[in-house]
Amino acid sequence: MAAIDESFTLMENMAPLRIVIVGHVDHGKSTLIGRLLHDTNSLDEGKLEYVQAVCQKRGVPFEWAFLLDALQAERDQNITIDTCQIWFQSARRPYVIIDAPGHKEFLKNMITGAAGADAAVLLIAANEGVQEQSRRHAYLLQMLGIKELVVLVNKMDLVDHDEAVFDAIETEYRAFLTQIGLVPRVFVPISARQGSNIATHDEEHFDWYEGPTVIEALDGFLARAAVDDQPLRFPIQDVYRFDDRRILAGRIEAGALKVGDRLVFAPSRKGAIIKSIERWRDAPEGEESDVLDRAVAGESIGITLDEQIFVERGHVASHDEDAPTLTTRLEASVFWMGPGNLEVGRTYRLKLTTQEVECKVVNIRRVIDAGTLDIEGALREHLERDDVAEVEIETSAPIAVDLVKMTEATSRFVLVDEYDVAGGGIITGAEPVAPIEATLGLGRITSRERRQRNGHRGAVVWVQTDTGSPRIFERLERALFQRGIQTVWLDEADPGPISSALTRAGLVVIASYPEAGPPLVAAEETSIVIDLRSQSSDESRRPVQGLDASTLTQSVVDYVLPLLRPRSQP
Amino acid sequence: MKAAILPPEVVNVEPQLHRYSPDTSRPDYSHLDALESQSIFILREAFNRFDKVANLWSIGKDSSVLLWLIRKAFFGHIPMPCVHVDTTYKIPEMIAFRDELARQWGFDLVVGKNEEALAAGTTFPQGTADRVQCCSMLKRDGLQQVFDEHGYEAVILGIRRDEEGTRAKERYFSPRDKAFQWNFRDQPPELWDQFKTDFAPGTHLRIHPLLHWTEVNIWEYIDRERIPVVDVYFARNGRRYRSLGCAPCTSPVLSSAQTVPEIIEELRHTRVSERSTRAQDQESEDAFERLRASGYM
Numbered sequence: 100m101a102a103i104d105e106s107f108t109l110m111e112n113m114a115p116l117r118i119v120i121v122g123h124v125d126h127g128k129s130t131l132i133g134r135l136l137h138d139t140n141s142l143d144e145g146k147l148e149y150v151q152a153v154c155q156k157r158g159v160p161f162e163w164a165f166l167l168d169a170l171q172a173e174r175d176q177n178i179t180i181d182t183c184q185i186w187f188q189s190a191r192r193p194y195v196i197i198d199a200p201g202h203k204e205f206l207k208n209m210i211t212g213a214a215g216a217d218a219a220v221l222l223i224a225a226n227e228g229v230q231e232q233s234r235r236h237a238y239l240l241q242m243l244g245i246k247e248l249v250v251l252v253n254k255m256d257l258v259d260h261d262e263a264v265f266d267a268i269e270t271e272y273r274a275f276l277t278q279i280g281l282v283p284r285v286f287v288p289i290s291a292r293q294g295s296n297i298a299t300h301d302e303e304h305f306d307w308y309e310g311p312t313v314i315e316a317l318d319g320f321l322a323r324a325a326v327d328d329q330p331l332r333f334p335i336q337d338v339y340r341f342d343d344r345r346i347l348a349g350r351i352e353a354g355a356l357k358v359g360d361r362l363v364f365a366p367s368r369k370g371a372i373i374k375s376i377e378r379w380r381d382a383p384e385g386e387e388s389d390v391l392d393r394a395v396a397g398e399s400i401g402i403t404l405d406e407q408i409f410v411e412r413g414h415v416a417s418h419d420e421d422a423p424t425l426t427t428r429l430e431a432s433v434f435w436m437g438p439g440n441l442e443v444g445r446t447y448r449l450k451l452t453t454q455e456v457e458c459k460v461v462n463i464r465r466v467i468d469a470g471t472l473d474i475e476g477a478l479r480e481h482l483e484r485d486d487v488a489e490v491e492i493e494t495s496a497p498i499a500v501d502l503v504k505m506t507e508a509t510s511r512f513v514l515v516d517e518y519d520v521a522g523g524g525i526i527t528g529a530e531p532v533a534p535i536e537a538t539l540g541l542g543r544i545t546s547r548e549r550r551q552r553n554g555h556r557g558a559v560v561w562v563q564t565d566t567g568s569p570r571i572f573e574r575l576e577r578a579l580f581q582r583g584i585q586t587v588w589l590d591e592a593d594p595g596p597i598s599s600a601l602t603r604a605g606l607v608v609i610a611s612y613p614e615a616g617p618p619l620v621a622a623e624e625t626s627i628v629i630d631l632r633s634q635s636s637d638e639s640r641r642p643v644q645g646l647d648a649s650t651l652t653q654s655v656v657d658y659v660l661p662l663l664r665p666r667s668q669p
Numbered sequence: 670m671k672a673a674i675l676p677p678e679v680v681n682v683e684p685q686l687h688r689y690s691p692d693t694s695r696p697d698y699s700h701l702d703a704l705e706s707q708s709i710f711i712l713r714e715a716f717n718r719f720d721k722v723a724n725l726w727s728i729g730k731d732s733s734v735l736l737w738l739i740r741k742a743f744f745g746h747i748p749m750p751c752v753h754v755d756t757t758y759k760i761p762e763m764i765a766f767r768d769e770l771a772r773q774w775g776f777d778l779v780v781g782k783n784e785e786a787l788a789a790g791t792t793f794p795q796g797t798a799d800r801v802q803c804c805s806m807l808k809r810d811g812l813q814q815v816f817d818e819h820g821y822e823a824v825i826l827g828i829r830r831d832e833e834g835t836r837a838k839e840r841y842f843s844p845r846d847k848a849f850q851w852n853f854r855d856q857p858p859e860l861w862d863q864f865k866t867d868f869a870p871g872t873h874l875r876i877h878p879l880l881h882w883t884e885v886n887i888w889e890y891i892d893r894e895r896i897p898v899v900d901v902y903f904a905r906n907g908r909r910y911r912s913l914g915c916a917p918c919t920s921p922v923l924s925s926a927q928t929v930p931e932i933i934e935e936l937r938h939t940r941v942s943e944r945s946t947r948a949q950d951q952e953s954e955d956a957f958e959r960l961r962a963s964g965y966m
Binding site: 112113114140141142143144145146183184185186195207208210211214215336337339341342346348349350377378379380397398399401412436450508511512513515517518519520523 | 696697698699700702703704705706707709710713714716717740741742743744745746830831834837838840856857858859860861863865867868869881883889894939940941942
């Protein structure tokens, strides 16, 4: 840095546009990025010479891709391991390039890279044409909501710069993209290795091409639009009690709020008025403090309220007239990143903004082959790594959501399996909850206090019988009641929502379950399943036996009682 | 090659106003708003998800910005301990600055030292260790000792993706195993700001709230917010430090930049990488990668 290098000036005071570069393995992503860096004069001084020297020392031909290889393993194997981010700039603006590897585990890496991108570059090698991954990548970009993209047809030097080859690829790929609703800005024929049409037009080889260079194409992208004109979504991240003030902290995900606005919080549906917007040091010391009484999407702020209502992490503030949907039943497009399978009926954790609930996939509607758009014929009970599907999900407690066409941030969720984020999804449908489910059990009395008072946990005892006759239910209700259990028999066609609410109120609900299996109830509560049918399919659900109604009731009670005892956990 | 750095005169942790853009001609720094908001979001996630979280503070410009962002995120408070892994080879002015800032801003300073390695006298340059081995002993092992002693589950670090190739591959929430190893081949997916906050017992998380900032952004933010930084970043006798490390392995660069705007102007015209002044990176082709995979910051 001894001297100021006048040949190079970093763009001032501009946010970079984030572009993800995707494409089939070996279609030339790293070569393209190496070229972009070099041709825009963005490489560190001496980097090119250094890599050339290393290649010479090792006796391998120089590759542009080597400029990006940060890891020894990448240089050794000539592959890109994991997503990487690189800064460069055109004459118009700065960019961050996200390089998403195309080899195995591409889905996890590509999603990680593309989820945060403003725009995408799809790369297709002219000599190999449109490949399965070319289509899969496009399908996922569309799922992730990326609308700005260009397609680069690379390695044109390997097909003698033939316009007909380029046209055929454009026709084929454009047809596929149209099917999934993507409209690329432009197709550019290039040779990354030669540097053709990257920063400058290669007139010699491409006299037939009059469109933009890669750089010109990138400069045509629009940044993602601001979302501050949408309905307000302010998920609470944490509640702080610093300096005797109770501050609700979070990031505004959509819309705007101002002092004096009346907010309503999901799922409690309680409301209060914004007293102040909190930011630490609105203006540097010594300057007039310019207190802003308004905040918009993207800002991490804090607010105080005029009333001390109960609010905690995971609650979502909105304006009264534009509240999100409270639901326990979702329809979603999901992608699964593994490592294990997604199993129907297994419990996962669902995280959406700062909300977190347990959930089950109750039905896989259809599995889509993203490479062909074919719908898989056979019904499936699981998803494997890299699968894309439309599913129905049930959550253990109500969450506040929006549909993807309305508000992106509150329509996207991830699924956590054990310790790992294993899947993601976009909400396409949501059934609003019955009001009782949303409002019951959200007071200040904790379930622990209820357990101590009652001497037992809140729970649902799911009983399935051959006849559906009320006899056994009436007997069971009476028998448990006589043993001091606060219990109620619920004869409901759809017992899920009400059971959930009643168990949160500390009661033991007795109910029969639908054919599809017991619904998911509030996660902290016990669900006890007893199948008394003579032809039970599942031995694990038949813990009790009895010869007649009275001994049967007794053995059910003996089985259930120990399970209702409060456990030591809080 | 090493410029003689004068011993600390008066350590001033108040922002010295002549180092920053004057009120009347402050540039438009609104592009920093999004970076700041994202970092605050990450810091609040870290604080909410982990009971035992510490901020690793190297006293350099990045960790000064990080400390400032922590105050922003928590409305003027620093609600977590700040750990400094002291190699004892730091530039003396840094230590004086450290102690004074901790006193004035009122946070819990935890100083870790690999006393064993220091006592054994094997460290670079006097001992038998080379630069990379020395880094591994004093910083990596030093950090692990503090971790074991205090039982931290997560540590916040001010690394950035634009610093160096292996850091470009990092996640905001990055798991490390029991032996501190970083498995860069199998990193967790990270999308829509849903981070990996669940982990098996014995492992821990590295949290990187500044990953998306660049070196110039850091200085722009220092200028905008008037964040105090160690004086050795400013040119004295024609040299200044661009990146701060241990004295034996860090060299100053030729520079006349005496103010933050002058540093920004200088950086806007350089294509020399930031860590080129850190000698341990240059020991071999993959020196820094090996350091990081084994648990270095």
